[in-house]
Amino acid sequence: MRYKSQKVAYWFFGLCMLLLSLQLVYGFIMAFAHMGFDNLHAIIPFNTARAVHTNLLVVWLLSGFMGAAYYIIPEEAENELVSVKLAYVQLISLALVGVIAIIGYHFNYWEGRKFLEIPRPLDWLVVINVLTFLGLILVTLFKGKKQTTTSLVLTMGLVFAALLYLPGMIWFDNQTMDSFFRWWVVHLWVEGVWELIMGGILAYLLIKITGVDREVIEKWLYVIVGLTFISGILGTGHHYYYIGVGKIWLIIGGIFSALEPLAFLAMALFAISMYRKGEKKHPNKIALSWTLGTAITSFVGAGLLGLAHTLPQVNMYTHGTLVTAMHGHLAFWGAYGMIVFAIISYTLPNLTGRKLYDSFTGLLAFWLSTIGMLGMTVAFGVAGVTQVYLERKVGLEFGDVQTELQVHFFILICCATMFSTGIGLYIYDFIKYGRPNDEALIEQSL
Numbered sequence: 001m002r003y004k005s006q007k008v009a010y011w012f013f014g015l016c017m018l019l020l021s022l023q024l025v026y027g028f029i030m031a032f033a034h035m036g037f038d039n040l041h042a043i044i045p046f047n048t049a050r051a052v053h054t055n056l057l058v059v060w061l062l063s064g065f066m067g068a069a070y071y072i073i074p075e076e077a078e079n080e081l082v083s084v085k086l087a088y089v090q091l092i093s094l095a096l097v098g099v100i101a102i103i104g105y106h107f108n109y110w111e112g113r114k115f116l117e118i119p120r121p122l123d124w125l126v127v128i129n130v131l132t133f134l135g136l137i138l139v140t141l142f143k144g145k146k147q148t149t150t151s152l153v154l155t156m157g158l159v160f161a162a163l164l165y166l167p168g169m170i171w172f173d174n175q176t177m178d179s180f181f182r183w184w185v186v187h188l189w190v191e192g193v194w195e196l197i198m199g200g201i202l203a204y205l206l207i208k209i210t211g212v213d214r215e216v217i218e219k220w221l222y223v224i225v226g227l228t229f230i231s232g233i234l235g236t237g238h239h240y241y242y243i244g245v246g247k248i249w250l251i252i253g254g255i256f257s258a259l260e261p262l263a264f265l266a267m268a269l270f271a272i273s274m275y276r277k278g279e280k281k282h283p284n285k286i287a288l289s290w291t292l293g294t295a296i297t298s299f300v301g302a303g304l305l306g307l308a309h310t311l312p313q314v315n316m317y318t319h320g321t322l323v324t325a326m327h328g329h330l331a332f333w334g335a336y337g338m339i340v341f342a343i344i345s346y347t348l349p350n351l352t353g354r355k356l357y358d359s360f361t362g363l364l365a366f367w368l369s370t371i372g373m374l375g376m377t378v379a380f381g382v383a384g385v386t387q388v389y390l391e392r393k394v395g396l397e398f399g400d401v402q403t404e405l406q407v408h409f410f411i412l413i414c415c416a417t418m419f420s421t422g423i424g425l426y427i428y429d430f431i432k433y434g435r436p437n438d439e440a441l442i443e444q445s446l
């Protein structure tokens with residue numbers, strides 16, 4: 001690392017690892033409940049576990065993005081972070097809001113809006129937290145010596161993500177209106193502005209790891225940003241098919257969302273071609289695996305598996321079934337989980353000065369979690385298609401179908417165990433790296 005203040009990133013990554021571990025515990029609780037072992041029901045009913053699982057996911061990913069920004073922006077802008085103290089205050093308050101929300105969910109202090117369960121009073125704390133974060137990033141960037149395309153795309157993604165949180169805070173008494181704007185947050189995050197964050201981090205990693213010229217890499221970023229906006233904004237329509245809005249959304253949503261995979265395809269091609277063009281000299285092969293892994297897995301999970309159920313004629317059958325969970329897992333993991341793992345793997349040696357990147361555990365962590373998650377995706381997919389057939393073709397009752405599906409969750413739990421072993425090994429390596437220190441400061445970051 002070149003700037004002392006970049007060390008803040010480490011603690012955001014630490015929070016990431018902690019919340020991810022907790023997320024997995026709730027995943028297992030749900031998977032066992034699906035299998036018929038709902039023993040914790042009295043304390044943690046399924047709906048609570050589900051909200052905790054998905055909200056922890058969002059918080060650890062945001063913590064990862066923030067850590068990435070605190071590392072990347074000082075280096076790209078050639079400027080120390082303007083206030084390290086404030087960054088630590090922001091970290092602690094982020095953790096506090098997350099913990100309060102999660103505890104609250106266990107006592108029915110929540111809103112039943114999938115992914116946006118955080119009650120409105122707590123939303124204001126989120127707003128203050130994010131404003132502090134953005135203030136620090138923006139001032140550091142614009143007071144710095146350089147504003148590179150990579151840092152601008154990353155920052156633009158973060159600013160838009162913050163702005164798009166606001167439509168979800170408006171109060172509506174009408175279910176359709178509420179649903180309409182809820183998707184501005186949920187969809188426009190993952191299929192819009194988060195893609196800019198991903199693109200920014202990916203470009204940064206490719207510049208560092210492949211050694212290809214910045215100009216070449218940043219040209220690709222424009223293509224990705226363009227494709228994302230052209231398809232993703234009106235692609236929101238694929239959530240408007242059956243919520244009570246006009247029929248025109250069937251056509252708009254169908255056409256534009258079918259174009260969305262192009263942005264993910266561009267990212268995959270971008271990463272692979274930069275790798276092939278590059279010198280292949282960078283020693284951190286684990287960071288390289290996660291970087292190429294995220295580009296390819298996100299195309300499969302988000303692009304292809306999203307496309308699989310995005311047309312209204314298909315979505316009419318698959319809507320709200322385990323087919324969604326199939327896509328949700330590989331998309332979130334491939335695009336956002338893996339990019340966070342990539343930046344952590346790249347930065348840890350630079351932050352701590354310990355070069356543990358050719359460890360066998362690191363490689364094993366990558367393969368076990370990737371194959372484990374692919375297995376989980378297949379298990380959810382097979383269960384989902386069976387659910388669609390029995391419930392929506394044969395016409396069996398929801399509850400009866402769930403009993404038929406129990407066996408699929410045995411396979412899911414096996415694959416989830418493999419996935420979690422990979423994550424466990426990754427966290428083991430994370431701990432082994434130890435704390436960041438100033439001795440790791442060097443003139444030119446590797």
Ligand code: HEM
Pocket residue numbers: 023024025027028030031034050053054057324325328329332333337412413416417419420
């Ligand atoms: C130990 C590993 C995991 C297990 C056993 C697990 C299991 C589950 C289960 C059973 C559900 C509920 C499905 C339903 O509604 O019936 C769920 C939901 C979900 N999980 Fe996981 N999960 C795990 C890890 C992850 C990871 C690592 C991610 C993201 C990177 C993730 C993202 C999600 C999302 C987004 C949903 C909501 C899906 C939807 O809206 O349909 N999970 N998970």
Ligand code: HEM
Pocket residue numbers: 114115186190191238239257258260261298302303305306307308309310311315318319320321324327328331332335336
């Ligand atoms: C990284 C990007 C993506 C992530 C993280 C993601 C994740 C998710 C999640 C979690 C859901 C469930 C949301 C909810 O019900 O609250 C969902 C739904 C959906 N996604 Fe994606 N997605 C991504 C990209 C895409 C793309 C590119 C497409 C289309 C090509 C797509 C098509 C869909 C469709 C059609 C649904 C609605 C499923 C239903 O009717 O239940 N997604 N996605």
Ligand SMILES: [Fe+2]
Pocket residue numbers: 187191235236238239
């Ligand atoms: Fe969407």
